[in-house]
Amino acid sequence: MLKQRNLLFALFLMTCLGALGQQMPVHFSVHQKQVNPGEVDVVFTAKIDNGWHVYSTGLPADGPTSATLHTEKAEGAEPMGKLVARGKELNVQDNIFGMKLRYFEKSVTFIQKYKITGKTYKIKGYLEYGACNEEMCMPPSTVEFNYKGNGPADAPETTEKEADTKEETALTNADSTKSEQATALSLSDSTQNTGSETTVASASELWKPVIKELETFNKNQGGESKSLIYIFLMGIVGGLLALLTPCVWPIIPMTVSFFLKRAKDDKKKGVRDAITYGISIVIIYMALAFLITAIFGPQKLNDLATNAPFNIFFFLLLVVFAFSFFGWFELRLPSSWGNAIDNKASSTTGLLSIFLMAFTLSLVSFSCTAPVIGLLLVQAATSGDWAAPTVGMFGFALALALPFSLFALFPTWLKQAPKSGSWMNMIKVVLGFIELAFALKFLSVADLAYGWHILDRETFLALWIVIFGLLGLYLIGKLKFPHDDPTQHAMPVPSIMLGLVVLAFTIYMIPGLWGAPCKAVSAFAPPMYTQDFNLQDNSVHAQYTDYDEGMQAAARAGKPVMIDFTGFGCVNCRKMEGAVWSDPQVASKLTKDYVLISLYVDDKTPLKSPIEVKNSDGTTRTLRTVGDKWSYLEQMKFGYLAQPFHVTVDNQGKPLSGSFTYKEDIPGYLKFLDKGLENYKK
Template sequence: MRIRVFLLILTLFAAGPARTETGIRIEAAAGPSAVRPGDGGRIRVSVSVPDGFHISDASEGLFSVTPPDDPVFTFGAPAYPPGERDKWGSVYRGRISVSLAFRTQPDAKPGVYPVRLDVMMQPCDEVRDLCYPPSTQTVETVIELSHAAPPASPAPDGGGMTARLSSALERGSALAFLFVFLGGLLTSLTPCVYPMIPITIAVIGAQATGGRLKGFVLSLFYVLGISLTFSTLGVIAARTGALFGAFTQHPVIQAVIAAIFLLMGLSMLGAFVIQLPSAWRMKLHGRRRGGFIGAVLTGIVAGLVVSPCVSPLLVVILTWVARSGSVLLGFGLLFAFAWGIGVLFIVLGTFSGVLKTLPKSGGWTEHIERAFGWILIALAILFLKPVLSGFHYGMAWSVFLVILGTFWGGFSPLAAEASWKDRLAKAAGFLLILAGSTGLVLGILGQKAFPLSPSPGSGTITAPPSPDFGDWLTDEETAFGTARSTGRPVLIDFFADWCAACHELDEKTWPDPAVRDALKDVVPLRIDLTRTDARSREIQARYRIVGMPTVVLLDAERRELRRFEGFLPPERVVRFLESD
C-alpha cells in the first residue's frame, strides 16, 4: 500500500494518461428507451478494463459514478459490484457494470434529454507496476420522455409466440388454438414431463397386444384422459385464483396417485385382477372398448402428474380465462395445450405397443408385463416422496430392492445345467438384495445415531438439497429496504418444492457464474409458496402469480418492470436481467 501511495505522489507531477493510453472504455445506456413522465428506469454504466490493467474499486474511494443534479430526473445511489482483492488492494478487472435507478418528474415535458455522468477512476498498469492519478471522465446517454406507453421489454423466453397468442385471443382468432398446441408440444420436452414417460410405456405397453396400431389408438385415448384432467384443473385454477398444479401436489392427492400406481403394478405382477363389474365388462367386451376405457381412466390419473407443468403460454391462457370468464373457450384452449403435450406420449405409446408383439412366445410376454408392473411400483414409491420423511423414503426404496431382487431369483437355487442367462439373473437379483439390505441397515443405524427431526409425513413437502442461496433474501421488507437504499431493483423468485421447473432453475440457472454476476445488480429475493395458506394466497394475489416458477423484477417502489414464467437457461436469464 505504501508503494502504491508513493507511486501516486510521483505521478501527480506528471500529465495524466490519455484514454487511448490505458485503453479503458466507458459506455452508458438508459432503459427503457422511452419512459412516461413520472415513470422510471435504470442507467447502466459499463467500464471495460483491458488486460494488464486494473482500476481501484469503490471501497477504496477511488472509483465512483456521479449522476448530474438535474431538475427533470431523480437518481438513486449507484450499485457498485464488489472488487477482487490482491496485492494491489481491492480492484476491478475486465468488464464492470454499475447501475443506478432514475425517476422522472410527473410534470416533465416530453422530449429527448441528455444525461451526463461523471466516472472517476484510478487506472493502474500492472506490467509497468504503475498507478496513474485519479481522473474523471464524462459519459453521456439520452432518455426520451413520451406520453406514449414505453415499448415492452422483449420476453426472454422467445416471447414472440406468447405475444401472438395474446393478440390472437384478443382478436378471437382461431390461430390461438394452433399457438397453444405448439406451446404444449414444446412443454413436453421439459423435465416436468419426464415422470410421465415410464408411466406411458408401462400402461400402453401392457395393454397393446395388436402392435403399433393398437398402441397408437390406446395412446389417443390415454392422452384424451390426460387432456380432460389438465383442462379441468386449469379452468378451476383460473376461475378460483388457485395456483395451477398446487391441488394435485397436496400430500393426500400424492398418496392417492401412489396407491393407484401401486395397485396397477401389483395387478400386472399377477397379485390380483382389476376389472369392472361383469355386466359392464360384457357390454364393453362386446363392443371391444374395454382397453380404451381403461386407457382413458389411466390418462385421467396421469393428468394429475403432468398438471404442475407451467409455461409462459399456459400463464397467458389461465390469465385470459380468469379475466374473460369464458370457461368453455378456456377449456378448449387448455385441451389443445394438453394435446400438444400428449404428442410425445402418443409416439411413446405407439412404439411401446410393439414390445408385446416382438416375441412370439407367451413367456416373453409375461416377462414384459411383469417388468411394466415393477416400473409402476417404483413410480408409486417416487410419488410418495412428498409424503414421507427422508428416512422412510429411503427405507421404502431399500425394501423395494430386496423384494425385486428376491423375485429376480436372488434366493433361488440354480440347477447344475442352468444357462448363463439364469446365472446372470441370479447374480443381478443377489446384487439388488445386497443393495437393499445395505440401505436398510445403514438407514436404521443412522436413525438410531442421529434421530431425525419431525418429518414431512405430517403434511409438509420435502425437496432435494438446494444450491447455495446465501446471497438471496427471504424477507420482503428487508429486500425492498435494501433496494431503496442501494437503488437496485428487486428480483423475486416464487417457487414451490413440488415444482419440477423450480428445481431445474435452482440446479442449472441460479448457480451459473454469468447469472450470479448479473444478480449483483439486483436484490435477489426468494418466496416459498409450497404451502397453500392465507399468507401464500395473499402473496399470490398481490403479485398475480398463476403458476410456478414465476420470476418478477420490480423497482424499489414495488412497480413491476418485467417477469417470466417457467424454466429459462442461464443465457436467457442474463438477458432478462440486463435488458432495459
C-alpha cells in the first residue's frame, strides 16, 4: 500500500513538474563575476527547452522583444557598454515583421559590464527577454539581480544615487505593496453599479481565478481523440487506394486460391491461413510505424509539423512519389530480396511460412504502396501526436489485409470482383496528382519559416488550380500519359463524373486569387496575409485594450467577451489574425456578437508605480508596465503564460468555451466562438 502511495505521489510530482516546464521553457541563472578590482560582470545564463528560442539584443523597436538590461540602482558603479550576447546566434528572415530576427536556441549567455567607481558598490536591476516557439510566445519576462561588493581601496567614498529610470520608486514595505496592488490591478467597487439595467461585476470578481473551470472546458473538447480518428480514417482510405493498384489487386485471387487449394480437405484450415495472412500484413506495417516512432522519438515527431528542413525533405519525397505514379520511373526494391523471402517461405511450414508470404507481398507491392504509405506517414508524423503514425498505419494495413480474409471466407465473391485492367493505372495517376498537391503544403511551411516568398497564397492556389485542372482533364479523357491504354477511347462514366467534380473544385479555387476565403482549402493554403493582391478587407481590430474597461462595456451591452492575449512582437499572433480573423464569418462574430478585448503583454507603458505581486508558486514579481499587468492577469486568472491565447468569458469573467491557442483552423475557431455564444445565451 505504501509503495502504491509513493508511486502515485511520484507520478503526481512528475506531472506538476512537466506542467511547470511547459510554462517556463527558459531557465535562467544569474551571478556576478569580479573581473578585477575596478570591474564586475553580471552574467545571465539561460538553458532553453527544445523548440523554443530567445531573441537577441538590439532588434528594431517594431519587432519582437529584444534582450534588454534595465539598471534600477547603481551606487558606486556605472554600466560599461551595452549588453553582450554570447552563443550560436541564428538569423532568420521573417515576412510578418519584414526583418531578420536574431535569436538563440538551446542556450545563451548575456553579460553586462559595470565599472566600479567607489569603495563599495550596489547594483540592482533586471534583464528583460522574449521567448517564442513555432506556435506561441511567452510574455516579456524578467530576471532580476541585486548585488553589492567592495571596489578599489583608493576609490572615493560611495554616494547614494538612484539610476535614472521610471522604475526607481520600488516599494519599501508589504502593506503599501498590497494597497497599491489593489488600486492598480482592479477597479474601485464604486463602479459596481453604473445606473444601467445590467449590473457590472466588481473588479475583484473579474480578476478571480478560473483555472479549474477552464481546464474542465478544455478536457471536454476531445480534440486529440478526433485527430487520431481522422488519421485512422485516412489510413483506411490509403489502404483501400493501395489495394486497387496493379501491384496488389491481381495478387488477391491468386493468394486466396492458393490457401484454399492447399487445404482441400480442410476448408476451415484454408480460411484460418488466409486470416493469419491478413493479420501478418497488419503486424508488418504496424512494425514499420513503431520503427519510425522509435527512430525519431515522440518529441521529434511533435516538432516535425513546423520543422522547415523536414518539411523540405517531405516536399521532395512526395514529388518523387508523384512522378513514380505518373510512370516516369518505378520505385523498386532489389528483386533478390523478394526472391530470398519467397524461397524461405516455400521451404518452411506453419505460421512462419504464412508470415514470410505476407512479407513477400509487402516487398513485391512496394512500388505501388510506398507512395501511399509515404504520404500517410508524413501526414501522421506532422499531426503533432506521437501515436499518429501507428494509428494511421493500423488503418492502412487493416484495409489492405481485409480483402484477403473476406475472399477466403466467401470464395464466390472472387467471381464478382472486377478484373485487372487499365482502371488500376488510372488510380495510380490520380494518386500522383494528389501527392503533388500535398507536396506543396509542406513546401509552404518551409517557405513561411525562411521568408522566401516563393509560395505565397496566390501562387499556391495558382499551382493547385493547374494540378487539379489537369487531373480533371485526365479523368474525362482529354489528357493522356504514355503508359495509358492506347485502345481505350471512351472513359468510364464514374471517371467522367469524378472528373467533372474535380473541374468544379478547380473553378471554385479561382476567386481565391483575388482574396476569396476558399474555406475548403484554407487548412492547406498559406495564410491570407501572404497574399499581395486581396480585394477583401476583413481585418479585425479590438474595441478595447483594457480588461476592466472592456468588461464593463460588454456587461452594459449584454454581450460575451473574447479576450485576446497578444503582443506587438508576437509573430504567431499576427499569423492568427491574418489567417483566421480575416475569414468573413470569424470577423463578423468577433465584431458583432462579441466584445473583443486585446491585451498586449509587451505594452511598455509604465504603471504609475511598480507593484510587487506574488505568483502562484509563491515567488514575487514586480509589475512595472501595462504589459506586465496583462501577463500577470493571464497567468493568475487563466493559468497560462504564452501568446496567442484566446478565451471567451461571460460578464462575470467566467469561461464559456475553453481556450484557443495558435492554430490556423478556421472551422475549429468558429466552433470555439459558437460554443461561447451558445453557453452565454443559456
